[in-house]
Amino acid sequence: MATLIEVQNLKKDYPMGAAGVFNALKGVDIKVEKGEFVAIMGASGSGKSTLLHLLGCLDTPTSGSYLLEGTPVHTLSQDELAELRNSKIGFIFQSFYLLPRANVLENVELPLIYDKIPPSERKKRAMEVISFLQLETHAKHLPNQLSGGQRQQIAIARALVNNPSLIMADEPTGNLDSVTSQRIMELLKKLNDMGNTLILVTHEADIAVYAKRLVRIKDGIIISDEPIKKD
C-alpha cells in the first residue's frame, strides 16, 4: 500500500506570553497508508486537535517533517497550504460549519469554486455527491431548514466533492444524538470501504471503534498505536 502521510518528530509550541511556551506536541511520529481509517483519541488538552490541524494542513509545525503524498507540508506558505487543503483534504467538523446563507448545493460547491471549476461543471459534480448521499430533495434548502444529521451529511458531501486523498473528521458526532451518530459513523465506514482514507479525532471510545486503527495521544506524545480488533 502507498504511503499517504509520513510524520517525523513533529513538534508544535505555542507562545504563552511571560510564562514561556506551551509544548502542544512534543515529537510525534506517525505513518498512514492509503485506505486506512485511523482514530486519534485523547482527552482535551492532549494535543489531538493540534495534531489534526497539522495533518489537515491548517497549520505548520514548529519543527519536524510532514510529508503528504510526498509533498513536504512543513515548508509550505499559507497560500500553498490553502491549495493543498483544496485539492487533497476534506474536512468534517463537530459543528458542521456550513455557510448559513448559502443553500445545500452552494455549500457543497464551495471547495470547487476555489479550484476554478466552471459553474456548470461545479453544479454537476456537487449534485453527484448530493445524490450519492440521497439528499437531492434538500439541494435548495438552507442549512437551518435541516436536521443535525442532515447537516453533517451535507458537510460530508462538501468534504467529498473535490475527491480528496484524505478526509479529516473532527468529533463528527459531537453534536448529534446516538442514533444519528451511528448513522453518520456507518456512512464514514462506508466511505472507507470505498477506498477513502479517513482520520477521525474523538474522545469517545464507542465512536473510535468504527475505525481500523487507534492512536492514543496524551500530553503531546503518542502513547499507543494499534489496530482495532473487530468482533
Next chain:
Amino acid sequence: MSSAQIKKEEIFGLWGTFVELVKVSLRAIMGSKMRSFLTVLGIIIGVLAVVTVLSIIQGVFASFFKEFETMGADTMFIRPNYEMFKSHVEGIRRLKMTYDDALYVKENVPDVKDVAPFLMSSDQISYRGKKDSTQIIGTTDSYITVNNLGLDEGRFISSVDVATRRKVCVIGVDIIDKLALPPQCIGEEIQIGRGTYTIIGVQEKKGGSFGQSQDDIIYIPLTTGVQQYGQTVANQVFMVVQVKDVKKMDDSVDRISTALRRKHGLKFGQEDDFRIFTVEQVRKIIKQFTSISTLVVTAIVSITLIVGGIGIMNIMLVSVTERTREIGIRMAVGAKRRHILYQFLLESVTLSTLGGIIGLLSGWGLAHLIVFILRKSVSETFPPAYVPIWVVFLSLLFAALTGAVFGVYPAYKASRLDPIEALRYE
C-alpha cells in the same frame, strides 16, 4: 486539450469566481437590508447632492447657451450690459438698446456685412378657440441669413413687412401641433396677444437640444413687435452682427464698440452699457463655467468620499468580525488569502455602487421635482433639469472608488485571519 482551450477554461473559471463573489456580496448586503442602507446613506446623500445641484445648473447653463449654438464664427451677439446693475430687473429698467442702434451700426461701421436686430417676448396665442403660449421674436429680414435659418414653406419676414408694420408671422413647427393648424397653414390667421397675424412661412425643424424645443417660437416683424409690446420691450433690442472678414474679428468688435459708445453718448472712462459676445468669448465662458462646476463636483465628491467611506469601512470591519467563522470555513476548504480579500473588497464596492445608483436616481428625481416646483411658483419657463452623461459616470465611478479605497483595510484584515482561530471563533 490545446492551450487555447485551457486559457478559455481559465477565463471562464475566473469569470465564474467573479460571478460567485458578486452573488455572495449581494446575499450579504440583502441579508441585512436596513444596515446596508444606513451604511451607504453617506454615499447616497453625497451623490444625490451632486446630481441635484449639477442637473439644475446644467439645465440653466444649457438653455442660456442655446442662443449661441447656431452662432457662426463670423457673427457676434450684442445685448445691454445687465451686469452693470445689481439685478437684471434694474438693468432692464435703466438700460436701452433699440432698433435705431442696430441701423446705426450697420450704416456706420464698414466691417459689418449685416445686422439682425431682434426683440423677445412671450405671449398667448390662439387659433379657432385653441389656446396656448409661446416665445415671440420680433426681427427683420436679415435674421434668416445671419442666423442661417431654413424655411419649410412660404417666406420669411421681408423689409417691406418691417417698413409697413404688417401683421404677418413665421411659425416654428411646434406651433402647428400647439394650435392644431391645418397641414397647409400658409395664409391662415392666428391670434397673437391682441393682434391677428397671417402666417407667411414655416421654419425648418431645428430640433431641441437639452430638452427645450427651438421650434416652439413665432417670428413677427420687429416694428410690429414694437407696436404690440410697447416701449419697454422696444428698448431691449438685441442684435446679431455679421462681419465681412472673420480674420479681422477683434478689430471689428472694437469699431462696433466705438460706434455704439458714440451713439449712446458715453464719455471717455465710462463703462460700456452693452456687451459684445463672440463665439470665442462664449467658448471661454463655457470653459470657465465647466471648470467651476468641476470644482464644485470635486469638492462635494471629496466630502462624500470621506464621509461615506468611513461609514463603509466601519460596517465592513463589523461584518468581518461577525463573519469570522465563515472566513474560517472558506479558508479550510481552500480559499487563499486573496480570495478572501477579493470577496470583502467586492462586497464593499458592490455596496457603495448600489448607494451611488440610488443616489443618482433620487438626485435625478429631486432635480425634476425642484424644477417642477420652481415652474409652478417662480417662472413657467424655468429650464428643465439636465443630467449630463459625465455626471452619471463620474458619480458611479467615485462611489465605486470609495468602496474600493475604504474596503481595502477591512478586506485585508479578513484575509490575514488565521484559519484555525477563525474556525474556533464564536
